[in-house]
Amino acid sequence: MKAKASIVEPHSYSISELAREFDITTRTIRFYEDKGLLKPERRGQTRVYSPEERVRLKLILRGKRLGFSLDESREIIDMYDPAHGNVEQLQRLLEHIGQKREHLCQQLRDIESLMGELEEAEARAQVALVRSRKNESP
Amino acid sequence: MKAKASIVEPHSYSISELAREFDITTRTIRFYEDKGLLKPERRGQTRVYSPEERVRLKLILRGKRLGFSLDESREIIDMYDPAHGNVEQLQRLLEHIGQKREHLCQQLRDIESLMGELEEAEARAQVALVRSRKNESP
DNA sequence: GCAATAGTTTACGTTAACGTAAACGTAAAG
DNA sequence: CTTTACGTTTACGTTAACGTAAACTATTGC
Numbered sequence: 501m502k503a504k505a506s507i508v509e510p511h512s513y514s515i516s517e518l519a520r521e522f523d524i525t526t527r528t529i530r531f532y533e534d535k536g537l538l539k540p541e542r543r544g545q546t547r548v549y550s551p552e553e554r555v556r557l558k559l560i561l562r563g564k565r566l567g568f569s570l571d572e573s574r575e576i577i578d579m580y581d582p583a584h585g586n587v588e589q590l591q592r593l594l595e596h597i598g599q600k601r602e603h604l605c606q607q608l609r610d611i612e613s614l615m616g617e618l619e620e621a622e623a624r625a626q627v628a629l630v631r632s633r634k635n636e637s638p
Numbered sequence: 639m640k641a642k643a644s645i646v647e648p649h650s651y652s653i654s655e656l657a658r659e660f661d662i663t664t665r666t667i668r669f670y671e672d673k674g675l676l677k678p679e680r681r682g683q684t685r686v687y688s689p690e691e692r693v694r695l696k697l698i699l700r701g702k703r704l705g706f707s708l709d710e711s712r713e714i715i716d717m718y719d720p721a722h723g724n725v726e727q728l729q730r731l732l733e734h735i736g737q738k739r740e741h742l743c744q745q746l747r748d749i750e751s752l753m754g755e756l757e758e759a760e761a762r763a764q765v766a767l768v769r770s771r772k773n774e775s776p
Numbered sequence: 777g778c779a780a781t782a783g784t785t786t787a788c789g790t791t792a793a794c795g796t797a798a799a800c801g802t803a804a805a806g
Numbered sequence: 807c808t809t810t811a812c813g814t815t816t817a818c819g820t821t822a823a824c825g826t827a828a829a830c831t832a833t834t835g836c
Contacts, residue, residue, distance in 0.1 A: 514812085514813085515812090516811095516812070516813085525794085525795080526812095526813085527795065527796085528793085528795095530814095530815095531793070531794060535792095535793090544802095544813095545801080545802095545813075545814060545815095546802095546813060546814080547813085547814090562748050562751070562752065564705075565705070565744060565745060565748050566704075566705055566745060566748050566749065566752070567702075567703070567704055567705015567706070568705070569792075570792080570793075576752070579756070579759045580755070580759060582762075582766070584766075585770075586770060586774070587767065587770050587771060587774060590763050590767040590770060591767070593759075593763050594760060594763050594764070594767070597756050597759055597760050597763070600752075600756060601753070601756055604749050604752060604753055606703060607703060607745070607749060608746075608749060610700050610703050611704065611742050611745055611746060613700070614700065614704070614714070614742060615739070615742055617718070618717070618735050618738060618739055618742075621717045621718060621731075621735055622732060622735050624720075625728050625731050625735070626732065628720070628722075628728055629725065629729070629732070632723075632724060632725050633725060636724070636725060652782080652783085653782090653783080654782070663824085663825080664782095664783085665824065665825065665826085666823085666824065666825095668784090668785095669823070669824060673822095673823090682783095682832085683783075683784060683785095683831080683832090684782090684783055684784080684832090685783085685784090707823090708822080708823075709822095
């Protein structure tokens with residue numbers, strides 16, 4: 501349908517548009533809604549997604565890439581809102597943020613070490629490759 | 639049993655020792671063996687783990703922290719061995735290593751962005767906290 | 777001798793995160 | 807008008823990664 505060739509970004513998306521964009525199924529998107537991670541509006545019965553909802557979806561998928569469960573992603577997304585709470589709630593939020601950071605730091609360390617090991621493995625494989633070629637075509 | 643207070647590192651571990659060290663259950667360790675990720679020796683019927691097996695377990699758990707499936711962790715662990723194959727196998731291995739690297743790079747980007755967003759959320763929460771305190775104890 | 781401790785195998789149960797299919801509504805295109 | 811494309815709800819199925827429990831063996835300490 502090519503849209504209206506408008507200059508502004510579309511302020512709403514269909515479920516299949518989002519599914520295509522992020523290479524997931526509509527089932528997945530509805531599942532996230534079921535789990536309370538998305539709350540699209542409805543035009544009649546049909547779901548309509550705002551840019552904000554689209555961002556939430558992106559956050560969920562980024563969480564997935566980092567190995568987060570949907571519950572963890574929900575927690576993280578909840579950190580973005582005004583945190584309209586009292587002192588205790590805010591303090592808990594701050595602590596929670598700290599924990600997530602530690603988690604990410606650990607992941608950073610893990611990635612660093614794994615990266616190093618991959619380099620070593622690559623080097624070994626290349627050495628083996630050269631040898632292997634010498635043997636196969638003398 | 640305190641071991642023999644020897645100077646050298648123990649060259650073998652029991653299943654419960656490893657479970658305690660890594661804070662997992664013996665069931666989990668046996669499960670990894672079932673899936674072909676570990677192959678401990680046996681003294682009679684009892685499993686005996688070498689330091690090498692212990693390292694493999696560590697690699698599995700690091701993979702878990704990065705959100706890898708056991709199959710993915712197995713693939714990565716397999717990259718460590720001599721890759722005693724022919725040219726084709728080695729080339730596939732090299733490509734495979736490249737893919738894993740890209741994966742890790744994506745994770746790095748994801749972590750970076752999330753870290754940044756956590757900082758913002760933290761700042762907002764601290765601001766809200768100060769305000770909240772002013773209101774509660776005027 | 778016997779209870780406690782650590783090990784084993786076998787097998788059924790559970791949870792998360794969807795997949796798959798049925799059965800239906802609706803709107804545009806030919 | 808009916809096919810096609812897209813949407814909906816409802817519900818059962820599936821896979822990974824273990825948990826849990828039963829039933830058994832072997833060793834150790836008292």
